[in-house]
Amino acid sequence: MTPHGNKPTVAFTTPPNYAARISHILSLNGYNPLWCPTLVVEPTPHTISALKPYLSPHTLDHFSAIAFTSRTAIQAFSDAAVNLTEPPLSPSGDTFTIAALGKDSELIDHTFVSKLCDNLERIRVLVPATATPSGLVDSLGVGGGRRVLCPVPLVVELKEPPVVPNFMRELHGGGWVPVRVNAYETRWAGPRCAEGIVKRAEEGRLDVLIFTSSAEVEGLLKSLKELGLDFERLKNMCPQLIVASHGPVTKAGSERLGVKVDVVSSKFDSFDGVVHSINLTFGKN
Numbered sequence: 179m180t181p182h183g184n185k186p187t188v189a190f191t192t193p194p195n196y197a198a199r200i201s202h203i204l205s206l207n208g209y210n211p212l213w214c215p216t217l218v219v220e221p222t223p224h225t226i227s228a229l230k231p232y233l234s235p236h237t238l239d240h241f242s243a244i245a246f247t248s249r250t251a252i253q254a255f256s257d258a259a260v261n262l263t264e265p266p267l268s269p270s271g272d273t274f275t276i277a278a279l280g281k282d283s284e285l286i287d288h289t290f291v292s293k294l295c296d297n298l299e300r301i302r303v304l305v306p307a308t309a310t311p312s313g314l315v316d317s318l319g320v321g322g323g324r325r326v327l328c329p330v331p332l333v334v335e336l337k338e339p340p341v342v343p344n345f346m347r348e349l350h351g352g353g354w355v356p357v358r359v360n361a362y363e364t365r366w367a368g369p370r371c372a373e374g375i376v377k378r379a380e381e382g383r384l385d386v387l388i389f390t391s392s393a394e395v396e397g398l399l400k401s402l403k404e405l406g407l408d409f410e411r412l413k414n415m416c417p418q419l420i421v422a423s424h425g426p427v428t429k430a431g432s433e434r435l436g437v438k439v440d441v442v443s444s445k446f447d448s449f450d451g452v453v454h455s456i457n458l459t460f461g462k463n
Contacts, residue, residue: 185210186385186460189375191394192401193219193364195250200388203453207462209386214374217336221254225332227312228360231373232327238294239322242324243275243304243358247311247345249282251329254361259293269297275462276301277318278307310427311345321354336366336400339392364393372401379415386456389439390424390449392431393463399435401440409437412423420459424452 188204189212190197197213204211231237238244246252259266267274274295278286283305291301306317318326326349330342342358349356375398378384389395401406413419422441423429429439440457445451 180335184208186273187212187378187383188346188386188388188456189214189218189378189384190346190388190390191258191375191398192388192390193217193218193250193394195253196390200390200449200453203449206249207453207457209453209456210213212374212378212384214371216367216371216394216401217364217391218367219250219331219362219364221257221326225254225360225362226258229255229329232359233259233262235264235266236268238274238327239271240325241327242272242321243277243318243326243354243357245314245318245326245328245345245349246276246278246286247314247328247342248279248283249285250331251361252278252282252285252290256290256293258361262293265293265295266462267295267300269295269300271300273302274300275304275318277304277306277314279306279311279314292297310425311341313349315348315352316365318349318352320356321349321352323353323355327358328356330358331362331364332360333393333449336393336396340398341392341427341431354425362372366397369404372398372405372407376402376407376415379419382399382416384416384419386420386422386441388422388424388452388456389428389432389437390452391428392435395428395432395435395437399437420456422452422456424449 188209201211306313420440423439429442441455443451443455
């Protein structure tokens with residue numbers, strides 16, 4: 179454990195939609211969770227309007243699949259479809275695939291599918307074995323010129339990470355015709371969002387910092403700069419600090435931004451994986 183107490187403090191920068199789940203897993207594993215979100219992730223009137231054209235009757239008949247790469251995209255799509263009087267997908271036709279990653283697929287339930295199509299047998303829910311955008315592309319198979327709808331974030335006040343552009347490029351490479359729709363906004367949580375992390379580091383009581391996306395890293399770095407700091411100085415305040423990444427995509431993005439990752443989860447379909455990796459670092463079973 180740590181020299182300053184029985185429970186190591188684990189900070190995480192995830193948006194609100196994942197915060198309760200990560201906090202719960204950390205508490206169950208004997209950590210003191212510290213939530214310091216660096217992003218705000220939510221639908222806006224602009225993104226709701228962008229989704230509407232794809233929710234009119236028969237509009238999804240022009241597609242063969244929807245590919246969701248985040249939980250927020252599924253929730254935004256579901257919320258936009260809540261008052262539909264007629265589903266956007268006809269009951270007859272070829273199999274229609276709804277793809278989602280890991281535990282995000284829990285939101286693709288009977289209620290969600292029923293909003294999209296009256297014939298549930300027409301729908302195939304696809305959850306790739308590898309919970310990454312690349313894994314999703316692989317599991318979709320050869321596109322053969324078919325269209326796939328991709329509800330993704332509109333990134334505001336931050337540089338768009340390469341994850342979504344790479345995803346679209348890989349779909350093209352697999353023979354799909356991806357159609358991007360901005361389903362929600364990801365924006366910076368503001369200049370003071372890193373204050374909680376800095377305060378704990380100044381006290382020497384910060385043991386682990388978890389990132390679940392590279393946009394979170396950029397949000398933290400941007401706030402540190404506003405506070406007159408950088409990540410190296412943060413690490414110097416707390417030399418024992420371990421940086422953990424939820425999966426290899428986030429690790430690559432973090433290190434692209436100059437933040438070295440010490441621990442990366444090999445199992446990343448849920449947040450249990452990154453916490454398990456942290457447990458190993460602390461010698462826990």
